[in-house]
Amino acid sequence: MSEHDLFPFAHEWLSDMDTSLAANLEKWAASELMEKRLELKEDYAGLLEPAMRKLCLDIGLQRLLWPEAYGGDGHNTPAAALTITAALEQVARGDTSIALLLSGMWALQSCMAMEGKENPEACEAFADLFASKDTLAVTSLVLPLFRDEPQAHAKLSRGAWSVEAKKVRPIACGADAAVFGVYCSLDGEDEAGLIALPGDAKGVKKGKALLKTGLAASRNADVTFDKTKAPEGMCVARGREACRAALAWLYLGVSASNVGALFASYEILREWGDNRVIKGKDQVFKNNPLTSAVMGEVAKEIALDRMLTYNLARVLAAPDVYGEAGGERNFVTACMVAQQVAQSAEKAIGNAMEMMASAGYATEWNLERYWRDTKTMQLCLGPYELAKMDYARYFYQSQAR
Amino acid sequence: MRSIDDFTRPLENISPMDDPLGLIVRDWAEKYVIPHRRKFDEDYVDHKFIEPAFDKLMGEMGMQRVLFPENMGGWGFGRSDHVGTSMYRIMEEVARADSGMAVAYGVVYWPLLMIAVEPHVNYELCKEFAPIFCDTEEARFAANAMTEPQGGSDIENMEILGGSTIQTTAVLDGDEWVINGHKLWPTNSGGVCNLFGVVCTTNPGSRDPDDFAFIFVPADTPGCTQGPPYQKAGMAADKNGDIWFENVRVPKSYRAHGPGLDAMYFKEMVSLGNMASTAFVGGVLLNVWERLYEFVSEETYKGQPLKEHDAVAGLLADIARDAEVVRIVGYQNARMMDRPDIYGARWSDEQVAKARLYKYWSADVGMETLGKAMNLMSVYGADRDWDIEKHWRDLKIVQLWLGGKQLGQAEVARWFWDLETV
Ligand SMILES: Cc1cc2nc3c(=O)[nH]c(=O)nc-3n(C[C@H](O)[C@H](O)[C@H](O)COP(=O)(O)OP(=O)(O)OC[C@H]3O[C@@H](n4cnc5c(N)ncnc54)[C@H](O)[C@@H]3O)c2cc1C
Numbered sequence: 139m140s141e142h143d144l145f146p147f148a149h150e151w152l153s154d155m156d157t158s159l160a161a162n163l164e165k166w167a168a169s170e171l172m173e174k175r176l177e178l179k180e181d182y183a184g185l186l187e188p189a190m191r192k193l194c195l196d197i198g199l200q201r202l203l204w205p206e207a208y209g210g211d212g213h214n215t216p217a218a219a220l221t222i223t224a225a226l227e228q229v230a231r232g233d234t235s236i237a238l239l240l241s242g243m244w245a246l247q248s249c250m251a252m253e254g255k256e257n258p259e260a261c262e263a264f265a266d267l268f269a270s271k272d273t274l275a276v277t278s279l280v281l282p283l284f285r286d287e288p289q290a291h292a293k294l295s296r297g298a299w300s301v302e303a304k305k306v307r308p309i310a311c312g313a314d315a316a317v318f319g320v321y322c323s324l325d326g327e328d329e330a331g332l333i334a335l336p337g338d339a340k341g342v343k344k345g346k347a348l349l350k351t352g353l354a355a356s357r358n359a360d361v362t363f364d365k366t367k368a369p370e371g372m373c374v375a376r377g378r379e380a381c382r383a384a385l386a387w388l389y390l391g392v393s394a395s396n397v398g399a400l401f402a403s404y405e406i407l408r409e410w411g412d413n414r415v416i417k418g419k420d421q422v423f424k425n426n427p428l429t430s431a432v433m434g435e436v437a438k439e440i441a442l443d444r445m446l447t448y449n450l451a452r453v454l455a456a457p458d459v460y461g462e463a464g465g466e467r468n469f470v471t472a473c474m475v476a477q478q479v480a481q482s483a484e485k486a487i488g489n490a491m492e493m494m495a496s497a498g499y500a501t502e503w504n505l506e507r508y509w510r511d512t513k514t515m516q517l518c519l520g521p522y523e524l525a526k527m528d529y530a531r532y533f534y535q536s537q538a539r
Numbered sequence: 540m541r542s543i544d545d546f547t548r549p550l551e552n553i554s555p556m557d558d559p560l561g562l563i564v565r566d567w568a569e570k571y572v573i574p575h576r577r578k579f580d581e582d583y584v585d586h587k588f589i590e591p592a593f594d595k596l597m598g599e600m601g602m603q604r605v606l607f608p609e610n611m612g613g614w615g616f617g618r619s620d621h622v623g624t625s626m627y628r629i630m631e632e633v634a635r636a637d638s639g640m641a642v643a644y645g646v647v648y649w650p651l652l653m654i655a656v657e658p659h660v661n662y663e664l665c666k667e668f669a670p671i672f673c674d675t676e677e678a679r680f681a682a683n684a685m686t687e688p689q690g691g692s693d694i695e696n697m698e699i700l701g702g703s704t705i706q707t708t709a710v711l712d713g714d715e716w717v718i719n720g721h722k723l724w725p726t727n728s729g730g731v732c733n734l735f736g737v738v739c740t741t742n743p744g745s746r747d748p749d750d751f752a753f754i755f756v757p758a759d760t761p762g763c764t765q766g767p768p769y770q771k772a773g774m775a776a777d778k779n780g781d782i783w784f785e786n787v788r789v790p791k792s793y794r795a796h797g798p799g800l801d802a803m804y805f806k807e808m809v810s811l812g813n814m815a816s817t818a819f820v821g822g823v824l825l826n827v828w829e830r831l832y833e834f835v836s837e838e839t840y841k842g843q844p845l846k847e848h849d850a851v852a853g854l855l856a857d858i859a860r861d862a863e864v865v866r867i868v869g870y871q872n873a874r875m876m877d878r879p880d881i882y883g884a885r886w887s888d889e890q891v892a893k894a895r896l897y898k899y900w901s902a903d904v905g906m907e908t909l910g911k912a913m914n915l916m917s918v919y920g921a922d923r924d925w926d927i928e929k930h931w932r933d934l935k936i937v938q939l940w941l942g943g944k945q946l947g948q949a950e951v952a953r954w955f956w957d958l959e960t961v
Pocket of ligand 1: 416417426492493495496497499646684687688690691692693696723724726727774777939940941943944945946949
């Protein structure tokens with residue numbers, strides 16, 4: 139039985155296209171990643187980059203949400219929230235870091251290219267990149283480290299932004315970015331904006347790739363923007379609501395990627411549970427009440443995380459019913475779901491490792507990489523202690539910051 | 540400003556060596572480990588950066604000799620009444636810098652506990668093996684070869700399975716043991732080991748404690764082969780691999796004590812292994828406190844240091860609480876190891892169960908604390924440069940080894956609740 143049937147969710151929300159895309163991506167994950175990773179581990183050039191090229195360029199996921207008028211596949215409607223959820227589950231099963239890359243890219247595209255709200259200047263400027271069949275649109279988002287405090291500042295003068303930030307830390311891909319989405323405080327304005335900048339724009343200095351816990355396909359680095367200029371229209375999300383909409387899409391992507399990582403972990407644990415014998419020759423692992431209780435808990439986390447994630451996708455997919463993605467309620471919901479799923483993934487994959495003891499800790503069994511990847515991805519959401527200020531503000535009108 | 544020394548130790552119970560030794564090890568860690576530890580992960584095969592630090596600590600400073608009797612070049616800790624608390628402090632200090640080094644160093648003592656600790660010092664074997672460790676300025680490694688491909692927990696599950704799952708056999712042939720078997724995962728295998736303590740059976744399938752044998756095998760004995768180190772999520776300073784014993788012959792006297800006693804003292808190894816694991820957690824948490832102190836003081840939010848935010852402060856309090864309580868509990872366990880005259884034999888079911896309890900509790904607390912500390916650091920939490928993520932990867936195995944949490948739970952439940960079948 140596939141995870142599709144095993145872990146229930148409201149699948150009537152998915153279109154046939156969503157389902158068949160997910161099925162194709164399941165095959166991509168198996169052939170491009172899972173079959174090769176015992177040998178290639180997390181090798182960027184040998185494994186991850188070729189897999190990304192196949193996914194983004196040949197299968198064309200970087201064109202999926204891009205408008206047809208600018209060379210994309212034209213799924214640039216809110217309904218794509220469900221499509222990307224189904225897709226990211228499968229991508230993350232293969233490699234969670236590639237799923238995070240896509241999540242960041244789609245979050246940025248969502249604020250340039252949504253049907254009816256296209257930003258023609260930005261679409262024009264980035265059409266060559268996102269519709270490209272040979273250049274990876276590696277996207278790097280520079281978001282607040284702590285809740286809503288921007289790392290960068292932008293000033294508008296004579297129709298152009300000048301972006302200023304020193305050695306700031308993107309959530310991913312700082313070393314390889316073809317495009318940056320930089321969350322900036324805007325000079326003279328109370329609210330922030332998300333400015334899109336080409337990765338090779340003047341004044342952009344990318345540092346050396348950093349050593350970090352996981353997410354090998356994301357070569358991250360500190361980045362400096364030294365008076366980097368961009369036309370006014372490149373502020374693709376201006377004001378709180380627009381920025382929060384981009385974040386809500388990112389949070390959906392992170393949740394779906396966590397669910398995918400959980401599926402992979404479930405598969406590895408299931409194989410272990412079927413085959414390992416403990417208590418001498420007495421007991422197949424999954425039949426021990428103490429360990430099966432933990433396995434049951436792992437499954438529960440996965441099932442609930444998946445339901446939550448699809449519910450969030452549905453919220454973002456149906457603005458006519460639930461309101462705009464960036465409205466306070468939807469943003470807080472997105473944030474809560476993402477934090478919940480990320481914490482649950484940390485717990486469930488940690489528990490799965492405990493079940494497998496040394497095998498869980500060895501790279502050979504692959505489980506530990508999902509543990510590292512999901513933890514690293516969790517950090518993109520910022521500290522949980524501060525996220526709770528947003529929840530309190532929405533639910534209790536708390537003024538705590 | 541506070542320092543790690545502000546975390547409480549039970550001062551009236553610690554060894555006279557606690558500070559002198561602790562501070563020497565801390566100085567070593569500051570000079571030889573902390574400046575290099577961010578390169579350790581990629582060094583897991585060659586140990587280019589790791590080996591010099593081991594040589595300094597264990598060889599030059601002589602810390603690999605501490606268990607052996609003084610007249611054999613050792614420091615006599617094995618015959619002292621502070622073997623637990625001294626070890627605890629040393630392990631804590633090493634783990635503060637790198638818990639992988641702490642386990643590699645700690646496991647040098649592990650099999651030697653069988654023969655070098657009162658009330659069961661085996662002077663003949665101490666004399667035989669002391670030169671390996673005491674007559675050199677280079678690091679020498681011992682390993683406790685217990686885990687086998689079919690499972691490590693079962694071998695440790697002595698009470699229920701009584702050694703019946705051990706596949707590595709020892710057959711007496713005249714004056715020699717002939718050993719055959721395949722072990723995997725022992726700390727200090729992967730090519731570095733000099734002396735193995737091997738868990739064997741003299742009668743496969745038997746639950747009789749008399750058939751459980753703990754036999755020493757110098758690593759250069761013909762027929763003993765070590766495979767290369769495995770790649771793991773962390774703990775690069777500890778090499779783990781396969782070991783094959785093919786008709787390995789060692790003198791009859793290399794069996795630690797003999798029928799019944801090997802099985803009994805093996806449980807003492809389990810107690811002390813768990814106590815050391817708690818020390819690893821304690822040391823890591825002290826360093827987490829240090830590194831996080833720096834982070835939350837430097838980074839700002841809403842114009843103030845991050846630590847001044849009330850909700851963040853709540854979490855910081857919890858993290859300090861965890862470091863404090865783990866240290867107190869860990870030292871208490873160490874004291875119990877020091878004083879079997881008060882707390883009962885180290886190999887008693889009570890001591891084994893309680894040491895397991897402290898270990899699995901502290902490892903759970905440690906992992907949760909580390910996870911929260913990383914989370915508080917936002918995207919920086921995954922940076923090798925901030926060290927906390929490395930501790931997070933390293934410490935995970937402390938939760939998993941020594942039979943895993945579930946075996947720990949089973950033994951604790953068995954002892955406290957008088958269970959008979961679990
Ligand atoms: C860095 C590192 C260092 C190590 N050092 C050493 C060493 O020095 N010497 C050595 O011999 N080994 C060592 N090991 C191996 C380690 O101790 C074993 O992995 C561990 O004991 C568990 O054994 P296993 O991996 O074979 O898992 P299994 O024995 O298959 O157990 C898997 C899981 O099953 C569950 N389980 C097992 N038995 C029961 C039961 N009766 N009831 C309920 N649940 C149960 C537990 O959750 C356990 O985690 C090391 C491993 C690592 C990664």
